[in-house]
Amino acid sequence: MNLTLKVWRQSGPQDKGRMVTYRVEDISPDMSFLEMLDVLNERLILEGDDPIAFDHDCREGICGMCGMVINGVAHGEQRATTTCQLHMRHFEDGAEITIEPWRAAPFPVVKDLVVDRSAFDRIIQAGGFVSVPAGSAPDAHSVPVRKDDADAAFDAATCIGCGACVAACPNGSASLFTAAKITHLSLLPQGQPERLSRAKAMVDQMDSEGFGGCTNTGECTAVCPKGIPLDTIARMNADYLKANSK
Numbered sequence: 001m002n003l004t005l006k007v008w009r010q011s012g013p014q015d016k017g018r019m020v021t022y023r024v025e026d027i028s029p030d031m032s033f034l035e036m037l038d039v040l041n042e043r044l045i046l047e048g049d050d051p052i053a054f055d056h057d058c059r060e061g062i063c064g065m066c067g068m069v070i071n072g073v074a075h076g077e078q079r080a081t082t083t084c085q086l087h088m089r090h091f092e093d094g095a096e097i098t099i100e101p102w103r104a105a106p107f108p109v110v111k112d113l114v115v116d117r118s119a120f121d122r123i124i125q126a127g128g129f130v131s132v133p134a135g136s137a138p139d140a141h142s143v144p145v146r147k148d149d150a151d152a153a154f155d156a157a158t159c160i161g162c163g164a165c166v167a168a169c170p171n172g173s174a175s176l177f178t179a180a181k182i183t184h185l186s187l188l189p190q191g192q193p194e195r196l197s198r199a200k201a202m203v204d205q206m207d208s209e210g211f212g213g214c215t216n217t218g219e220c221t222a223v224c225p226k227g228i229p230l231d232t233i234a235r236m237n238a239d240y241l242k243a244n245s246k
């Protein structure tokens with residue numbers, strides 16, 4: 001495959017940034033999107049140019065590090081797929097592809113396609129945990145959990161913290177991420193003692209980081225590689241309301 005790439009290049013946080021056009025040739029349809037960028041970067045290095053900076057780690061769709069806006073869609077148009085799991089066979093030979101970083105004020109660009117997502121870490125630090133009294137571990141299966149609660153908690157726990165939901169939201173809201181992190185604990189017995197204080201602390205931290213409010217546009221769930229559903233946000237809002245009316 002031969003492709004034309006229009007890639008956001010920004011040397012650092014203070015640089016204004018610009019789109020730069022590159023031609024890439026002889027790309028295998030079996031390559032992942034990141035492998036295609038690796039090919040371009042190897043060429044840029046050989047030519048003495050600065051390679052394109054982008055985040056990645058597992059390349060298996062589980063770590064949440066990768067993420068870029070491809071042709072205007074966070075992680076690209078392939079549903080429920082991270083950028084690292086997106087393969088070039090989903091593009092036409094000769095296609096023009098635009099590649100940009102997540103764009104949201106709380107995710108400032110570090111360089112090129114790399115953004116600072118430490119705001120997510122601070123939301124987790126505000127309450128994304130359970131406090132466990134010291135002592136021996138309880139016996140397995142000693143705390144019964146309803147199957148549908150366990151399933152819903154597990155589904156919420158599949159959030160990989162990639163930030164695509166924020167990038168896709170017209171309000172730059174982190175509600176889907178925060179709700180997923182709240183929900184995977186709030187549905188389980190271990191998460192009950194701190195349930196309301198957790199929701200309040202994490203939502204307040206989300207707001208203080210500068211993320212926008214949710215207006216139910218649903219763009220977040222449409223791009224989420226893990227298919228976190230919109231009703232997760234409703235559950236978070238209910239807990240937040242209860243926490244503030246106590």
Ligand code: SF4
Nearest residue numbers: 159160162163165224
């Ligand atoms: S909710 Fe989905 S899109 Fe948002 S951070 Fe989690 S996995 Fe990524």
Ligand code: FES
Nearest residue numbers: 059063064066084
């Ligand atoms: S590199 Fe880990 S999810 Fe893509």
